[in-house]
Amino acid sequence: MKTLAHPKKKCASLTSVALAAALAFFVLMSSGANANKKESQNFDYLTQVGIAIRTAKVTCLSISNASLPIGSRVFLVYASSPQAVTRAEVVRKQKNPCTQADDSGAPLASYELGRTGSQKLGSAPGIAIYGFRGKFAKQGASVVADLDGDGRLEFFRSCTSQEGVHFTIWSDKPLQGKRRWHRYVYLGYDVEPTCTDPETEPDPI
């Protein structure tokens, strides 16, 4: 499994002169890792996972969380093969919903997303992860991460139904493990279906 470097993360070469600084850095990273583990263990799929959709003018985040701070970072996982992950930030809250034809009843909030560096945001919809400070890794063509800190890797998938896309997150193995999260995005045009039943089943009420 190959660990993906976080964007903007720079490698620093150590010299003997900087040994003390390196030690302080190590302590900082260790405490940060502990904090991250704690945060990940409290991971809530409902309020920390959404969908980023490219509309005519902006990239719009649709998520069941009305209190994302402006400037907060989100990861965008593009679930089509080969999968990729990039970072974005919340620019502003939006009044209008990102998507149409959603009658799920979920109280979804909408935010405009902007890029954080030179990486462009993709034109395809992506799975947006908020409040995760762990690491993403690559397993073959798949992006994986232990989102909830339970020691099991989460996998990301997307498939097309008749006129929409089903996004899912699975623990252990896609389609065979436990489905942790599911979201449908209406496209507004017809496509060739690729979904299997486990990917389209609604969440239990």
Add this chain to the structure above:
Amino acid sequence: MSLSGPQWVNQFPTSASTDTLVQPFRGNVNRFIAALTAAGAQVHISATLRPPQRAYLMHYSYRIAHQGLNPQSVPAMAGVDINWVHTNPNGTVNLAASRLAASQMVQGYGIAYAPALVSRHSEGRAIDMTISWTGDLIITNGSGTAVTINSLPRNGSGNAALHHVGATYAVIKLHSDPPHWSTDGH
């Protein structure tokens, strides 16, 4: 013939009127929606007929732009006077310009996934609508019998009892697509 490009995107728009559906599906849908409305449900229609011409333009612009289709290979469609092949001043095929024009169409349509050429929508035999209600829904089915729906969720996408009521009007739910109902569930 008019060259391909973004000026085509606003032609042949998707309809949100049941008037564009074919019979007898049109009448069945109208009766079902009337029963829903009479029962106090909220109904919002997002799409009915997607003209075959629109599906053709979306399908082939995507294939040229993203799947390497030679624009000279695109079959003609009656009623769509489009020229997919852009040429240089000397008359030779300008493949780059042809693909660029197709890409501009793809962008204008907002296409992210390969569009299908034929569907129930392009046949006028499908409708996308969001349906919601509060409390119990007491609705008359296609046989004229009142049916009380007190199960969850209170929306059209996931309520199995409402799907059964829809079927009595020959309006069949496609389970994989929350807003989609059609003549046969496809």
